Amino acid sequence: MDFDKETLDTLTLAAACHFNPEAAVRLYRTAGSASAVMDNGRNIRDMAPGCPDRVAEALACADEARRRAEGELEYAARTGVSIMCMGDEAYPARLRDCPDAPLVLFYRGTAGLNGRRVVSVVGTRRCTAYGQDCVRLFVRRLKELCPDVLVVSGLAYGIDVCAHREALGCGADTVAVLAHGLDRLYPPSHRDTASSMTAHGGLLTEFFTHTNADKLNFLRRNRIVAGMADATVVVESAVRGGALSTARLARSYDRDVFAYPGRAGDECSEGCNNLIRDNKASLISSADDFVAAMGWTVDARLEQARREGIERTLFPDLTDEEQAVADILQKDNDLQINTLSARAAIPVGRLAAVMFSLEMKGMIKCLAGGVYHLIKI
Missing domain, CATH: 3.40.50.450 (Rossmann fold)
Structure with missing residues (x-):
């Protein structure tokens, strides 16, 4: 199991600031990545003037935290544990939206954490x-x-x-x-x-x-x-x-x-x-x-349709714009509205109404993080 520098830096940041995880998350969100924080660890106040004294001291001397992070990487690789950093796709999107979300999660399992329900x-x-x-x-x-x-x-x-x-x-x-x-x-x-x-x-x-x-x-x-x-x-x-x-x-x-x-x-x-x-x-x-x-x-109705073997290949009740969006999602599902707007050449303002109409028709569902999912039956 391979881990990149950002994962190592995220673990190091979390270990160094274990006494104040909220401050670590604020730094992460400010800098945009854990690597950006750790690369400036010795001069963190240049990036974040309000950084607490103890956090600044911990980042300036993070050698022990780095060793702890390397130990976690070794354990994860040896035991099949997944490490989910806040910016990773597998990280629970609903949780990421919370102001006090953890910087990193450790997971042993098979279920996705960003399901519909x-x-x-x-x-x-x-x-x-x-x-x-x-x-x-x-x-x-x-x-x-x-x-x-x-x-x-x-x-x-x-x-x-x-x-x-x-x-x-x-x-x-x-x-x-x-x-x-x-x-x-x-x-x-x-x-x-x-x-x-x-x-x-x-x-x-x-x-x-x-x-x-x-x-x-x-x-x-x-x-x-x-x-x-x-x-x-x-x-x-x-x-x-x-x-x-x-x-x-x-x-x-x-x-x-x-x-x-x-x-x-x-x-x-x-x-x-x-x-x-x-x-x-x-x-x-x-x-x-x-x-x-x-x-x-709607979930139960969709499951009944699956059991009865119903397949939807045409959408005769859709407008041209709705059909265009459905076609895009059928080829590449789970997209955000800005991406859909660019691909469908529909302004975001108008596209929001299109997405609402599709959702009312039971065609799509808005998932966590503003991602739109085409319901396939």
């Missing part, structure tokens, strides 16, 4: 039979309604691992965001589930090897759980807990948040009931409610 399912570690039933019914029905869905959670006890196992059981890809490096696993009792997920989803983390599952790391990983998904669903939560932190982060990223209600006075549902009461989450009682609220009902 990504849903986070979180909740209490002390779930009840009611919560388990909610997760089981939700995930299985969601897979029926949205066959390409990716289910994200944190592999913790309770609702998290229940969501992963139900996804595996019904053939949905599922990714766990970990609070430690990929050289270890917490909790150890979930090792079999984690192993199955690497073939039908994956394990994802921002943490270097030899990083333990400390309490602060669990809080930090919640922003990845929230940020890489279209929506977060909370199933059972006490009045305080990590699931509520994930819900709060999702709202701060302008993502949809949903919650299953519980009985009044039920300790395990008090957090969910409060979210609903305070208009911080929408009430759902099924995957059908969720899919309708998200506007994803």
Whole structure:
């Protein structure tokens, strides 16, 4: 597995600024690349006058960070771990849009992280039979309604691992965001589930090897759980807990948040009931409610069309401009509007209306990062 200079520099920047990752990301965004930051590491204030003292000192003497980065590259090459830098195509585009996105991610798995539908399912570690039933019914029905869905959670006890196992059981890809490096696993009792997920989803983390599952790391990983998904669903939560932190982060990223209600006075549902009461989450009682609220009902119709063997080769109901866009996407799918504008010779202002019309006709879908995808059935 080959890694370029930018990957090495990104890892070095992340290692050097491990105590202030937000500052590292700001430098990266300012400079445009990690290599630009590290190449100017000894004079970083020429590029970023407001760089904190400790960060400037760390970049000026980054030899140890470089050795740590080289160690991560060696481990990744030896164990088949993918390293995703913020500018890489494989990096979760939804997460990249978040202001506190990690500079680099480590991934062991097979599922793409930029699929059409990504849903986070979180909740209490002390779930009840009611919560388990909610997760089981939700995930299985969601897979029926949205066959390409990716289910994200944190592999913790309770609702998290229940969501992963139900996804595996019904053939949905599922990714766990970990609070430690990929050289270890917490909790150890979930090792079999984690192993199955690497073939039908994956394990994802921002943490270097030899990083333990400390309490602060669990809080930090919640922003990845929230940020890489279209929506977060909370199933059972006490009045305080990590699931509520994930819900709060999702709202701060302008993502949809949903919650299953519980009985009044039920300790395990008090957090969910409060979210609903305070208009911080929408009430759902099924995957059908969720899919309708998200506007994803077209997915089931498309899957039915696939099963019936319907093929679309002509689009008689399209205007000339719509047909031109469809032809371009059929040859080279997943393009941004500026690229489509240039190829179709349609001004961006008018093209936006064309894209809206195509989306209403069920022809295209806007993915994360403003990328347009032609729905092929």
